[in-house]
Amino acid sequence: MPPAANPNLYTLDSPLTSTQVLDELAATPKSLRSLLAGVPPGTLSASPDPDGWSAFETLCHFRDAALVYALRFRFIVFDQDPLLPNYDENNWVAAAHDRPEELTAILDEIAASRSDLVRVLRNLHERFWQRTGRHEVIGPVVLEDYVRHQLAHERAHLAQIREAIAAAT
Numbered sequence: 001m002p003p004a005a006n007p008n009l010y011t012l013d014s015p016l017t018s019t020q021v022l023d024e025l026a027a028t029p030k031s032l033r034s035l036l037a038g039v040p041p042g043t044l045s046a047s048p049d050p051d052g053w054s055a056f057e058t059l060c061h062f063r064d065a066a067l068v069y070a071l072r073f074r075f076i077v078f079d080q081d082p083l084l085p086n087y088d089e090n091n092w093v094a095a096a097h098d099r100p101e102e103l104t105a106i107l108d109e110i111a112a113s114r115s116d117l118v119r120v121l122r123n124l125h126e127r128f129w130q131r132t133g134r135h136e137v138i139g140p141v142v143l144e145d146y147v148r149h150q151l152a153h154e155r156a157h158l159a160q161i162r163e164a165i166a167a168a169t
Contacts, residue, residue: 008138010153010156016151023119032107035161037053039055041101055165056098061157063106064154065154065157066110076132076141082134086135091137
């Protein structure tokens, strides 16, 4: 796969078709549920290092990012070259005051948002994948590259969650 047009976007380490990208995005909530099933709240809350997020904090960021990306993608699809605002990911995680006991509800939020996003993206005509938006910080983005960026971003956070759980056990 050629590199993303915007050098600020994460890229996938192997070529995937759009269908494969959407299939993996659709499967991610199930992967998260499987990864987190039976993990005790104390393990979820343990931070692998003083400056790092715990598995639970990473999950909360994952949820926030999934919601933000889904909204940004909708703006790109339904508006003409929209401005895509940035958000303070650390503040969102801290300000939400989520608790590990809310794990099921958080996973449900991710699954619901993801189901809707994948439905919208699967219904797009091919030409819509080249629509653009203007991210407040990283600049111009093309929908197809940005969706691939989201998958790469989520893969990295799934690995981060696995590592945090392993470090806490």
